[in-house]
Amino acid sequence: MKKKQHSDEQILKILREANETTAAATPRSHSITEQIVYRWQRLYDGMQVNDVKEFKALRDEYQPLKKLLAERDLEVDVMKEINTKKW
Helix, strand or coil: CCCCCCCHHHHHHHHHHHHHCCCCHHHHHHCCCHHHHHHHHHHHCCCCHHHHHHHHHHHHHHHHHHHHHHHHHHHHHHHHHHHHCCC
């Protein structure tokens, strides 16, 4: 995975600047694409720095739980398949 180039504070600063100026001028001044700005707006618009840090902590906590659920569902499917076969 590519290393993150911008901190949470920098992202929020860029988003505030994008709201004040045109959408095309902000990405050029920070050497990023317009698509990145729109993606950040979708994720972080209206948040403060503390909100972003809390959001990321919750997302990191959620990932292992999601993996455990997927593994359990796979085990259930395998057990169903084993039970339906006639030996």
